[in-house]
Amino acid sequence: xxxxxxxxxxxxxxxxxxxxxxxxxxxxxxxxxxxxxxxxxxxxxxxxxxxxxxxxxxxxxxxxxxxxxxxxxxxxxxxxxxxxxxxxxxxxxxxxxxxxxxxxxxxxxxxxxxxxxxxxxxxxxxxxxxxxxxxxxxxxxxxxxxxxxxxxxxxxxxxxxxxxxxxxxxxxxxxxxxxxxxxxxxxxxxxxxxxxxxxxxxxxxxxxxxxxxxxxxxxxxxxxxxxxxxxxxxxxxxxxxxxxxxxxxxxxxxxxxxxxxxxxxxxxxxxxxxxxxxxxxxxxxxxxxxxxxxxxxxxxxxxxxxxxxxxxxxxxxxxxxxxxxxxxxxxxxxxxxxxxxxxxxxxxxxxxxxxxxxxxxxxxxxxxxxxxxxxxxxxxxxxxxxxxxxxxxxxxxxxxxxxxxxxxxxxxxxxxxxxxxxxxxxxxxxxxxxxxxxxxxxxxxxxxxxxxxxxxxxxxxxxxxxxxxxxxxxxxxxxxxxxxxxxxxxxxxxxxxxxxxxxxxxxxxxxxxxxxxxxxxxxxxxxxxxxxxxxxxxxxxxxxxxxxxxxxxxxxxxxxxxxxxxxxxxxxxxxxxxxxxxxxxxxxxxxxxxxxxxxxxxxxxxxxxxxxxxxxxxxxxxxxxxxxxxxxxxxxxxxxxxxxxxxxxxxxxxxxxxxxxxxxxxxxxxxxxxxxxxxxxxxxxxxxxxxxxxxxxxxxxxxxxxxxxxxxxxxxxxxxxxxxxxxxxxxxxxxxxxxxxxxxxxxxxxxxxxxxxxxxxxxxxxxxxxxxxxxxxxxxxxxxxxxxxxxxxxxxxxxxxxxxxxxxxxxxxxxxxxxxxxxxxxxxxx
Numbered sequence: 001x002x003x004x005x006x007x008x009x010x011x012x013x014x015x016x017x018x019x020x021x022x023x024x025x026x027x028x029x030x031x032x033x034x035x036x037x038x039x040x041x042x043x044x045x046x047x048x049x050x051x052x053x054x055x056x057x058x059x060x061x062x063x064x065x066x067x068x069x070x071x072x073x074x075x076x077x078x079x080x081x082x083x084x085x086x087x088x089x090x091x092x093x094x095x096x097x098x099x100x101x102x103x104x105x106x107x108x109x110x111x112x113x114x115x116x117x118x119x120x121x122x123x124x125x126x127x128x129x130x131x132x133x134x135x136x137x138x139x140x141x142x143x144x145x146x147x148x149x150x151x152x153x154x155x156x157x158x159x160x161x162x163x164x165x166x167x168x169x170x171x172x173x174x175x176x177x178x179x180x181x182x183x184x185x186x187x188x189x190x191x192x193x194x195x196x197x198x199x200x201x202x203x204x205x206x207x208x209x210x211x212x213x214x215x216x217x218x219x220x221x222x223x224x225x226x227x228x229x230x231x232x233x234x235x236x237x238x239x240x241x242x243x244x245x246x247x248x249x250x251x252x253x254x255x256x257x258x259x260x261x262x263x264x265x266x267x268x269x270x271x272x273x274x275x276x277x278x279x280x281x282x283x284x285x286x287x288x289x290x291x292x293x294x295x296x297x298x299x300x301x302x303x304x305x306x307x308x309x310x311x312x313x314x315x316x317x318x319x320x321x322x323x324x325x326x327x328x329x330x331x332x333x334x335x336x337x338x339x340x341x342x343x344x345x346x347x348x349x350x351x352x353x354x355x356x357x358x359x360x361x362x363x364x365x366x367x368x369x370x371x372x373x374x375x376x377x378x379x380x381x382x383x384x385x386x387x388x389x390x391x392x393x394x395x396x397x398x399x400x401x402x403x404x405x406x407x408x409x410x411x412x413x414x415x416x417x418x419x420x421x422x423x424x425x426x427x428x429x430x431x432x433x434x435x436x437x438x439x440x441x442x443x444x445x446x447x448x449x450x451x452x453x454x455x456x457x458x459x460x461x462x463x464x465x466x467x468x469x470x471x472x473x474x475x476x477x478x479x480x481x482x483x484x485x486x487x488x489x490x491x492x493x494x495x496x497x498x499x500x501x502x503x504x505x506x507x508x509x510x511x512x513x514x515x516x517x518x519x520x521x522x523x524x525x526x527x528x529x530x531x532x533x534x535x536x537x538x539x540x541x542x543x544x545x546x547x548x549x550x551x552x553x554x555x556x557x558x559x560x561x562x563x564x565x566x567x568x569x570x571x572x573x574x575x576x577x578x579x580x581x582x583x584x585x586x587x588x589x590x591x592x593x594x595x596x597x598x599x600x601x602x603x604x605x606x607x608x609x610x611x612x613x614x615x616x617x618x619x620x621x622x623x624x625x626x627x628x629x630x631x632x633x634x635x636x637x638x639x640x641x642x643x644x645x646x647x648x649x650x651x652x653x654x655x656x657x658x659x660x661x662x663x664x665x666x667x668x669x670x671x672x673x674x675x676x677x678x679x680x681x682x683x684x685x686x687x688x689x690x691x692x693x694x695x696x697x698x699x700x701x702x703x704x705x706x707x708x709x710x711x712x713x714x715x716x717x718x719x720x721x722x723x724x725x726x727x728x729x730x731x732x733x734x735x736x737x738x739x740x741x742x743x744x745x746x747x748x749x750x751x752x753x754x755x756x757x758x759x760x761x762x763x764x765x766x767x768x769x770x771x772x773x774x775x776x777x778x779x780x781x782x783x784x785x786x787x788x789x790x791x792x793x794x795x796x797x798x799x800x801x802x803x804x805x806x807x808x809x810x811x812x813x814x815x816x817x818x819x820x821x822x823x824x825x826x827x828x829x830x
Contacts, residue, residue, distance in 0.1 A: 042119055043155040043175040044164070045506070046418055046433040047496050056496075056504055056528040056538050057159040058599060058612045058662065064179075067148050069731075069740050071771055071785045071823055073190065073226045073248060075151070076103045076143045079174070081744065081769070084684040084725040085158055085662055090288070090816030091133040092255075093807060095473060096381060098289045098323035099350050100127045102140040106158065107658055107686045107721050108171035108616065110140035112546055112591075114161070116175040117146070118299075118313065120358055121165070123377025126408035126443070128551035130572065130624060132754075133811060134720050136713065137624035137650060139408070139551035142379070143174075145317045145354045149188070149230040150244035150297040152179045158612065158662055160595035162544030163508040163524035166437060166490055170544050170593045171616065171658075178299040178313060181232025182240035185830050188229070192785075192823025194222035194253055200796040200808035205260040211277050214258045222253035222288050222818060239302025246295045252322065253287030255817045257796075259805035263329040263343065275330075279342060284806035285324035288818060293319045312359035319352040322386075325472030326806050333460050334471060338395050346388040346472035350405070353380045360414075368417040375414075380407035382446070385473050390451055391466035394458030397451070403475035404448035408551060413438040428498035435492055442485040443550035448475025453558075467559075474559050484554045486516040488547065504528040512545075516553065520545040520590050528601075538612075539598040548588035548622055552650045570629050571647035579642050580649040583628060584696030589652055592619045599662075606669070612662045620652040623694075625708045632702045653694025654709055656717060660686030675734030683726040690714045712752045715759075719750035720812050722764075736775035740785075743768045744815075751810035757801045760810045762794045767815050779829045787821040 044057045062082050070078040080088035080103065088103045102110030110129075115122040125142040129135050154176055161169040202215045228246040235241050259281045264273035294317065301311035328335045329343040360373025382405035389397040416435035423430045452475025455468035469475060490512035498504050505527045512520045524542035531537070558571045573580035575588050599612030629646030637646065667679040693709040724747035732739045749762040771785030794813035802808055809817045 041155055042177075043116070043173055044157040044159065044161060045496060046494055047431045054504070054528075056506055056526040057157060057540055057597070058538075058610060060156040060158065060664075062154040062156065064148075064151050064153065067151060067154070069771055069773075069783075071192075071769060071787050071821070073148055073224075073228070073246065074144050075146055075148055076101065078148065079103065079143070079154065079156075081727070081742065083156060084682045084727045086156070087721055087725070087814055089134040089721070089812065089814055090818070091131075091811045092286045092288075092323070092817070093284075093325065094129075094131040094133050094811070095348055096127045096350055096383070097129050097131055097133050098348070099291075099319065099321040099352065100125045100142045100381070102129065102135045102138060103143060104134065104721060105156075105171045105174070106614070106616070106660060106684070107688050107723075109138050109621075110135040111138040111168060111549060112170040112618075113140070114165055114167075114169035114173045115141035115143065116165070116173060117356075117358070118178055118311075119175060120373060120375050120414065121410070121412055121439075122176075123356060123379060123410040124408060124549065124551075126379045126381050126406045126551065128549070128555045130555075132712070132716075134716065136716065137552065137622065139549045142354065145295070145379075146176060146315065147228060147244050147246040147295045147297055149186070149228040149246060150178050150242070150299065151176060153177045159526075159540055159597055159614075160542050160544045160593060160616065161524070162546075162593070163492065163510045163522040163542055164494060166510060166512060167488075167520070167545060167547040167590070170546055170591070170595070170618065178297075179230060179232070179242045179244070180240050180299065180301060181230075181242050182234045183232045185229065185231035186827055187227075187830070188825060188827040189227050190823060190825040191223070191225045192821055193220060193224070194819050195220050195822050196791050196819025198255065198791075198793050198817075198819060200257040201798055201802070202258050203260045203799040203803065203805065206262050208272070209260070209262070209276065210272050211281075213260055214281075217282065219254060219819070222251055222821070224248065224250045224823075235300060235302050239300065241298065241300045244297045246293075248291065248293040250288065250291040250293075252285050252290040253818055254282060254285055255287040255809060255819075256282050256284035257802060257805040257808035259283050259327070261329065261804065263331060265331045275342070279330075281805065283327040283343070283345060284804075285345070286807055286809075286817075288816075289321045289323040291319065291321045293317065306363075308361055308363040310359070310361050312357070314357040315355070317352070317354045319354075320349070321352070322347050322349045324348070326804060328471065333462070334391050334466070336389060336391065336395055336397065339389055339397070339399065344387050344389070346470075347386040348473050349384045349386050351382050351384070354378070365417070368419045371414070371416045373412075373414045375412045376410070378407060378409040381405050383448070383473060383475075385452065385470040385475075388471045390454070390456065390468065390470055391460075392456035392458055392468045393451065394456060401452035401470040401475060402449045403452045403470055403473055404446045405476070406443070406445045406551075406555070409442045411440045423497070426497050426499060427501050430495060430497040433492075433494040437490045439488045440485060441488070441550050443482070443554045444484075445476060445480055445482045445555065447478040447481045453477045469559070474557075477558055480556045480558065482554050482556070484550065486514060486550060488512055488514045502530045512547075514547055514590075517548060517587060517589050520547065534602065536601040537599070538601065540595065542595045544593040544595060546591040546593070548590065548650070552622055553588055569645050570627060572624075573647045573649040575649050575651065577649070579637070579647065582637070582640065582642070582698070583633075584698035585649045585651060588622060588650060589620060591621050591652070593617060607665065607667045610662075610664045614658075614660055614662075616658040618656045618658075621654040621656055622650055622652055623654050623709055623713065625649055625651050625694075626706070626710050626713070628699070628706050630702070630706050633699075633706060636702075651694050651708060653692070654690060654717075655692035656688055656690055658686060658688045660684060675732050678731040680727070680729045683724065685724045687723055688718050690717055712754055715750055715752040716812075720752075722747035722749050722814050725814075738773040740769075740771045742770070746814045749812050749814060751797075751812040753801065758798065760795060760797050760801070762810055762813055765792045765794070765815065767792055781827045781829070783825040785823050785825075787823075788815070788819060791820040793817060793819060
C-alpha cells in the first residue's frame with residue numbers, strides 16, 4: 001500500500017487548514033485520555049508548569065491506566081499499541097535478541113531513541129543485535145526491565161533532542177515518570193494464553209515416504225502468568241516511598257511448520273526407518289521465548305528541613321529465558337546419534353541481571369533552582385547453551401555449556417540550574433537552564449568454558465572436520481574477552497520564552513567530549529505560533545548526534561565457516577583490530593543528524609487534532625558490515641600474514657533520510673446515561689531511504705569489490721518496518737463497567753530474501769483487541785480481554801526459504817506471529 005499523502009502534501013494541507021480554522025488552540029493530543037493533555041510535562045522543555053497544551057514540540061502522554069488496559073505487562077508492547085510512531089518487532093530464532101527485543105520510534109534505529117527515567121538517562125542493555133533482525137548492529141535500552149506497576153505516566157517526545165539531552169536522542173525521547181504515592185496500592189494478577197490456528201506452506205516429502213503432510217496447526221500455548229503489586233508508604237511528614245514488584249512466568253510458543261525431510265538414516269535394506277512415522281515434525285520453537293522474570297522497583301523522595309528535596313530510585317530484575325535454534329535431525333551430520341538418537345533442538349538460555357540506582361537533590365541557590373544527581377546502571381547477560389553438543393569433540397562432548405556473555409555499566413553525574421530573567425520586550429520571563437553531565441561507560445565481555453568454543457579432532461561421517469563449539473551458539477573465546485571503559489563530559493544551555501503573546505521560542509546548544517572518538521556539538525531551535533484560539537503552528541530545526549556505543553566498539557566473537565570443506569575462522573572484529581584496520585576499518589565516529597519538523601495544533605469544539613511532519617537526515621550511520629569472507633579476501637589476508645578466514649566489523653558510512661507525518665485525533669464525548677466515550681485515531685506515515693552506503697579503498701582492488709552494506713541490510717532499513725501504522729481506539733465507561741476496543745493497522749512490510757531466495761511481501765493487516773472491565777466493589781476489579789481477535793498472521797513463506805519447516809513466517813512481521821491471545825485480570829486496590 002502506498003501512503004495517501006507525502007510529507008510535502010501534508011504541509012500544504014496544514015497551511016490550508018490554518019487559513020480556515022476558528023476553534024481554540026491546543027498544543028498536544030495524546031492517545032491516552034484527553035483529560036491528561038493538561039498534565040504538566042517535563043520532557044522537551046525545562047520551563048516549570050508547562051503542560052502538554054502549550055509545548056513547542058509534540059509530546060504524547062501515556063497514562064498508567066492506558067498501559068494497564070493494553071492487556072500486556074510488556075512495557076514495549078504496551079507503548080507499541082498506544083503509539084503509531086513506535087514499533088516493537090518480535091523476532092525469533094535470533095539468539096539473544098529473542099530475550100531482549102528492541103523498540104523503534106519513527107522507523108529509525110532502536111539506539112536512536114533516548115530513554116529517560118524521571119528525566120535521567122537510563123542505561124542500555126549489554127546485548128548488541130548482530131543477527132538479521134530489525135535494529136541489526138544496535139544496542140538499546142530494554143524497556144521491559146521496568147515494571148508497569150511503577151509507572152505514573154510516560155512522556156514521548158516525537159522530536160530530536162540531542163541538544164537538550166545528549167547522545168541517542170535523534171528520533172525522540174521516551175521519559176518514564178514514576179509513581180510518587182505515599183499511601184494506597186494495588187495488587188494485580190493476570191493470566192492468559194495463545195488460542196490459535198495457523199496455516200503454512202509445506203514442502204513435498206521424499207518419494208515413497210510413509211508419512212504425509214500437514215499444512216495447518218491448532219495451538220494453545222504461550223501461557224503467561226503475572227503477579228504484580230505497588231504500595232505507597234509515607235516517609236516523614238511529606239516524603240514518599242513507593243514500592244513495586246512483579247513476577248512473571250511465560251511459556252514458549254511454537255509456530256514451526258511441518259518438517260517433511262527424511263530424519264533418520266536409510267536402513268540397510270533401503271526404504272524408510274519406521275520411526276519416520278512417529279517423530280515429531282513440528283520440531284522448532286519459532287515464536288515467543290520461555291521466560292521467568294522477577295522485578296523490584298522503589299522510588300522515594302522527601303523534603304528536608306532547609307527546603308531541599310532529596311529523591312532516588314532503584315531497580316533490580318532477573319530474567320531467565322530460553323529460546324531455541326534450528327532442529328538437528330537424527331541423521332544430520334551435526335548430530336551424534338549415541339547422544340541424541342532422535343536428534344536435538346539446541347536451547348539458548350541466557351540469564352539477564354539488570355540493576356540501577358539513582359539519587360539526587362533539588363535545592364535553591366539564590367534565584368537558581370538547582371538539581372544534582374548521580375546514577376548507576378548495569379546490565380549483564382550470561383549464556384548457557386542446553387541440549388546441544390560440540391560435534392568436534394565426538395561422543396565425549398558435553399550437552400550443556402557455559403558460553404560466557406557480556407555486561408554494560410553506566411555511571412552518570414548531572415548538575416543543572418534553572419532560573420528566569422525579566423527581559424524587556426519579551427511577553428514572558430526568559431527561562432534559562434544550564435548544566436553539565438559527566439558519564440563513564442564500561443563494557444566487559446566474558447569468555448565461556450573452553451569446550452564451548454574449542455576445536456576437537458572427531459571427524460564427520462564423510463571424513464570432513466566438524467565446526468568447533470557448542471552448536472547454535474559457540475562460546476566467546478578467551479581472546480575475545482575485554483574490560484574497557486570510556487568517559488564523556490558535556491555542557492548545555494537551554495533558553496525559552498514567549499517573544500510575544502502568540503510566539504513561543506526556544507533554543508538549546510550542547511557540547512560533548514568523548515574520550516574515545518572526540519567532540520560533538522548540537523543545537524536546536526523550536527517555536528510555536530498561536531494564530532488565534534483555533535490554530536497554532538509549531539516547528540523545530542536542529543542537528544544532533546549519536547555516539548558509537550561501547551558495545552559497537554568492543555564486541556567481538558569468532559565462529560567457524562566452511563568453504564569447500566575447509567574451516568575458516570570468521571570473526572566480528574573490533575573496528576580497531578589490526579585485521580579490520582588492514583581491510584580499511586577506522587575507529588568509529590558519531591552519527592550526525594539534521595532534524596526538521598513542522599506541525600499544526602487544532603481544536604474543533606471537543607475534538608483535538610495535531611499533525612506533525614518531519615524529516616530526519618542521518619549521516620555516517622553506524623552499521624555492522626557484511627561478512628567479508630570471499631575467497632579473494634581470504635587469499636589477501638593469508639598473503640599478508642593473517643591466518644583467519646575473514647570477518648565483519650562495525651563501520652560508519654550509511655546515510656539515510658526519513659520523512660514522515662504523525663497525526664493524532666482525539667474526541668471525548670459524554671453521552672449522559674449511555675456513558676462516557678474517548679475516541680482516538682492516530683497514525684504514522686513515513687518513508688526511509690538509504691542515500692549512501694560505505695566503501696573502503698582497500699576492498700576496491702578486488703573484482704568484484706565485496707559489498708560492505710548489501711541489498712538485504714539496505715532493504716531492512718528502507719522497508720523492514722511498516723511505512724504506515726494507524727491506531728484507532730474507543731474507551732467506554734458507565735458506572736462500574738468499562739470497555740476498550742482497539743484496532744491497529746500495520747502497513748506493508750518487505751522481508752528481503754538472501755541469495756536466490758525471493759523477497760516476501762507482508763501485506764497490511766489490522767489487529768483488533770477488546771477488553772471489558774467490571775468493578776465488583778470499590779476495591780476489586782475484574783477484566784477479560786482478547787488480543788488479535790481474528791487470529792491474524794503474516795504470509796507464510798515459500799519452501800525455498802523454509803526448507804526445514806522451522807520458520808514458516810517472515811521474521812519482520814511487526815505484530816509477530818503469536819496469534820490470538822486470551823487473558824483475564826483481577827486487581828485489588830488498598
